Amino acid sequence: MSRFFFLLACVFTISFSAKADNQDIYLISGVSISTNAKSPALAKAAAFKMARRDAFLILLTRLEMKSGIADGITDEEISDMVRSEQIEKEKISGGNYSATFNIMFAKDFVDYVLLQKKSPNASENKAPEDIYLLIPVKMKKYQSIIWGEENDWKEAIAKTLNQKSLNQFVVPDADIANIASLNEGEVVIADYRTLEPILSRYKAKAAYSLIFSYDEIENKVVIEVIRLSKFQKKKVKLSFVNIDRLNYQSLISKVSDKVMEYLLSSQSDLDQGVNSSATRIKIYLNSLSSWVAIKNKIESSGLVNQLNIESISRDYVVVTINYIGEEDIQKAFARKGLRLNQQEENNFTIDAN
Template identity: 20%
Template sequence: MRFRRFFNRTALLVTFFALVGQYSLSPAWSGNHVYTVTNIKIDASAGSATEAKKIALSQGYERAFKALVERLVPQQDHAKVPLLSAKDALNYVLDISLSSERSSSVRYIAKMTVRFKESRTRGYLRNTGVALAELISKPVLVLPIQKSGEQSLLWGESNQWRAAWGSLGETNGLVPLTMPLGDLQDIGTVDAKGALAGKDGLWKLASKYGSNDIFLSIADIANDSNSAELSAVRTGKFGDGRTYRLKVVKTAEESTAGMLERGANSLNGSLQQDWKQANLLQFGIERWILVQVPIEGLQDWVLINNRLQDVPAINRLNTRSINRSQVNLDVYFSGDERQLTLALAQKDLAMLLNENSIWELRLLNKPAASSSLTLPLEEEVPTLSEDFVVDELAVPTQEIDLSNDNESMTTE
């Protein structure tokens, strides 16, 4: 019996290390979609459908690379990156996919998704001397409120500001945006007044759409519809309450809808720029910390290891020791502890200092167990207390203030 118990435990530990090995960090992390751009529209005409498609694909490679630069590189560094021709861009393309294809005898139209070779493309961008940000934020829920006199409108087809944000579609930014459907459940959860006051319904709506942060945006449209005062604030778990203010004026060629779409695009650009600026990777400066990872079984460690692969700030891991209840890791990363903590939080991993001033990595939002396999335990491992759940939304205690003039932008 003693031999059998030893054999069973040894077999489980062998399985444990074998599975962990499958998820170890490597130079190319398969779960990282940072270097994939989507929704690139291509449209070309030529003497034949075949030639039109060839020209359209060439357009797509160039536009996709430009979109990637805009996604990862701060705006002030865009000019430092030479835009590649279709032929040169192809050297960095891993694969593509096409959707919404339409063609005639002389024209080809489609939407293109391009996946770039991560290591090679990163190397090219670094060689240009630009700063890079690769951390994808958790989705942010956009709530556009249109003001008209004393009235505020959040839902309904008459909300032109909501329509303007909806027209942006997928923006390829590091901060994914999501819009509520505006169905009966949404309408009954919160109205414009409740949203501005930070009522509980605001955060119930965010939770419904899987968001930790809300980008609350207000458009005060002039009576003649020729201009609008726009303001916005990102608030929630990862939002710092930063406000944005922008005035847009309709040009001779624009409609009111076009003016508002331009304003929404500008506000989104500022949101994306701030996220990039706060999460720039510091190449050439590597830090190291010791991290303890409490686990309750094999599933925990496999899941944590899998999530770690998607954290671009982490360069490499070294497993110091591993047992049935804890893994000790050396974590080598770019940036500082604040940036690393933020990056881990996007993957539902909480890093915090314990009572011994040692960093601990804890699993948040653990999915339901898909397997009964666990490591043999000699004693019960205590579950995490609610004190360690940092994935809660911060509900404002007072009306959201958009009067801050720290961010002032004007477009004509």
């Protein structure tokens, strides 16, 4: 009996250690830096850059990648990959600075940057692959869950991406900036403006919210797919009945595979029509109230399904719209009391002075 408990304890210890090692692979500890410059501030700034780059080289070694990849990565890109850093044994004397750094890298940002850099011998003429953001959301008792261990749907999607090497899709990591951008209570009804900061951060073309609901009584999974880009919002519901009586973990894994198959097969069709009706309008103003009136008139016209503000100044506002009307846009807007003056194809002005 005692031998059984001893073996069991060993199994748990090994399993726990493996998990810890996997989590700690992006934590680089004990990077010692000593440098000097004309001022303490310059010396400290230089030390931070050196420490981050040295830590990144160590990380590349752990990931079994060539260290030469780092030559094509800027200090700013490495800084963006850092999730947190701790400084120990800091000493400042005149222009001299020394410290020991413990640096944690954000896995999702490391994966993204390495995806762009890991093929240095690829053809320079090859167009870069578009990036798409995936936001797996689990519905539990009418509550939407994005972050935390409760969202096993997010883990299933990440596992499928890794197994199938679907590098064009990115699942955001749970860092402070991403959590601030993706509010669990609002992500289901999010618009482009809500997601624009995180889309810009990943340089993503569009975002897919993958909302997972499991009906235990009917033994069925429903996935609501919401695709959101600058000029398009589309919803599709996918239903999966568990006819094979799979257990929950096998079911969620199977559904994850099928959802990614759907995204891959439908992606090109969705992309083709996204910008076909994109129209840019420069609105000249004499007051804030005139801008508000025109904006309300456009949004309530029934002629557009998306309006995005590109820039605002004292004298004018530039917007882009997705026109969904069937007749000529100038005639349609004129019926609503808005006179469009065409400058070039899909570019107009409105004079509200």
